Structure formats: structure tokens, C-alpha cells
Amino acid sequence: MISEGSHGAAPSRTPPAARPEGESTLIERWSAVPLYQQLFEILREEIVSGRLKADQRVATEFELMRRFGVSRTTVRQTIARLRQEGLISVHRGKGTFVGRGKIEPELSALTGFVEDMQALGLTASAKVLGVENVKAPERVAESLAVPRGELVTKVTRIRLAEAVPVSFEYSFLPLELGRRVAEENLEVSPIFSLFEDKYGIALGEALYRIEAARATRAVALALEIERGAPVLAIERTTYSTAGRPVDFEQMFYRGDRIRYSMRLKRRRPGA
Structure with missing residues (x-):
């Protein structure tokens, strides 16, 4: 059995419905770069470029799976990485949203x-x-x-x-x-x-x-x-x-x- 991103028999192609019209950035399935890393870079670019605005709701797991033709495991790995980078935040019962960037106080004096x-x-x-x-x-x-x-x-x-x-x-x-x-x-x-x-x-x-x-x-x-x-x-x-x-x-x-x-x-x- 071949995992995502592995070399070997050709994986099935993404169904047309997973590629919205005008979509320019796609997963490169033959790349040596793992799929979750590719997806991370795509979503990171959308956030950093401003295409996804602060506090804007991010697509659900299923929507990302359908859009990019990847597994839930790949999507969850990507979401975890985006959270680690402070690019998104997850609110229970509400969904996943674009973050506002990390707050960075200077620790140089006693302040409240x-x-x-x-x-x-x-x-x-x-x-x-x-x-x-x-x-x-x-x-x-x-x-x-x-x-x-x-x-x-x-x-x-x-x-x-x-x-x-x-x-x-x-x-x-x-x-x-x-x-x-x-x-x-x-x-x-x-x-x-x-x-x-x-x-x-x-x-x-x-x-x-x-x-x-x-x-x-x-x-x-x-x-x-x-x-x-x-x-x-x-x-x-x-x-x-x-x-x-x-x-x-x-x-x-x-x-x-x-x-x-x-x-x-x-x-x-x-x-």
C-alpha cells in the first residue's frame, strides 16, 4: 500500500469537482515534497498575501479534502502546522479562522x-x-x-x-x-x-x-x-x-x- 506522497503506482487523479474553476495552485503529486507540506505552503501563501483575511473562516476539513483531492490525515497535518505557526486558530463549535498574527510583548521591564x-x-x-x-x-x-x-x-x-x-x-x-x-x-x-x-x-x-x-x-x-x-x-x-x-x-x-x-x-x- 502506498501512502500519500510516496513514489510508485500512479495515484488516482483529482476529480474535476475538486478543482474549482480558476484554481491556479494545485498539489504536485509527483513532487518529493510531502503533500501536507505542499498544502501548508499553499494555505500559508493565501493567508500571508491577504487573500484570506484576519478572522475569516477557513474551509472545513471536507472542503479542503475536496478542493485539493487529499486525505483527512493530510489536511489535519496541515491544520496542525498552521496552528503551530500562529496563522490560524480553532474555536470549539465555531470553526477554524485566520489568525491575527502573534502578539509579541517585549520582556524588558515589570509590566502588567x-x-x-x-x-x-x-x-x-x-x-x-x-x-x-x-x-x-x-x-x-x-x-x-x-x-x-x-x-x-x-x-x-x-x-x-x-x-x-x-x-x-x-x-x-x-x-x-x-x-x-x-x-x-x-x-x-x-x-x-x-x-x-x-x-x-x-x-x-x-x-x-x-x-x-x-x-x-x-x-x-x-x-x-x-x-x-x-x-x-x-x-x-x-x-x-x-x-x-x-x-x-x-x-x-x-x-x-x-x-x-x-x-x-x-x-x-x-x-
Whole structure:
């Protein structure tokens, strides 16, 4: 049995119905380039050239199979690659849409989500899913410098850029601060702004831990992505200028929507 893209007996020709009138770009079945790679390049060119606009719905699996005369496996490989490149996004129950390109904040200073989005000319918003007092698990207790099991305030939010879910996050606050924050409208007021502008707490620095991860069920539902999809997991502990930890966050960013850039200076060994 010969798989797609393999050399050997001639595969069946694409039926006429699979080639819309005026279609100029076709799959080259005798090429050494795998079919999914050819299809990826065709669709990528349509997106990059602007033939497919941002937020425009992409053809379904069946429509792509019929248009190009390829298997569902080939189409799914192509869709997966386009998602990895941030060129499309999949919304459960709605379909696949052309992406808007990756958001690329610069990681060069301690800034909040709203500040990052504003610097890029994007409108930021938030959806609060819950505010509750919980017993601090070990990781949270260590980060906030409180005893394990002590009550802390947990804020669960979805952060959006241009009304598109970008980040799902848990914020843990020392109880004294958390009680004050719980009284605020967190869909309007960023926590950093409350600290500095309302509570008089000057923020000094933060410790970041960044790693690749896969979306859990909760993260996937919040960000409208598939369970197991790649996400950028960030832990951030923020300290006041007095050195006191005031906020510990666990943030999960959509891998198809965001990446960070940074410029680093050379530090010579021994210097």
C-alpha cells in the first residue's frame, strides 16, 4: 500500500469537482515534497498575501479534502502546522479562522497585561471567573512567604486582547491585600494599578519562571482551545520595593497567539 506522497503506482487523479474553476495552485503529486507540506505552503501563501483575511473562516476539513483531492490525515497535518505557526486558530463549535498574527510583548521591564497590550496598540479586557479565599498550597505559600495552609485570596481571570481570549490566570494575594482587591471591579481595574495608584504600594521587581506546557481542561475551556494544545506557562512573583511578595500568579498564554521578545546585553565571563 502506498501512502500519500510516496513514489510508485500512479495515484488516482483529482476529480474535476475538486478543482474549482480558476484554481491556479494545485498539489504536485509527483513532487518529493510531502503533500501536507505542499498544502501548508499553499494555505500559508493565501493567508500571508491577504487573500484570506484576519478572522475569516477557513474551509472545513471536507472542503479542503475536496478542493485539493487529499486525505483527512493530510489536511489535519496541515491544520496542525498552521496552528503551530500562529496563522490560524480553532474555536470549539465555531470553526477554524485566520489568525491575527502573534502578539509579541517585549520582556524588558515589570509590566502588567494591560500595559503590554496598550504598548502594542491593542485593547485589553478581563473576565473574572472567581474570587475566593483558599488555603495556600505549598507552591503558593513558598512564593508569598506565608505558612502552608494559611488563607490567601485567589483570583481567577481570563485576559483578552481585542476581545480574543489570550491568557488564563490565577492570582494569589496575601489575605490582607486580597480582601481589599476582592472589593474592586477587576474587570476594569488591573491589580498592578490598584497596588500603585490606590493602595500606595510601590512595585519593585518580579521573578519569572517560563516554560512550555499543554492546556489542561480548565485552561482549554477558558481559552477556547483544544485540551493538550501548547501554551506558555508563566509563574510570576511580584515584590514591593520593600522586598515583600505581594502577588503570585500562574498564567497560561495561548501558544498560537503570543510570544515574548527580549534584548539581552553580553556579560563577559569574569567581568
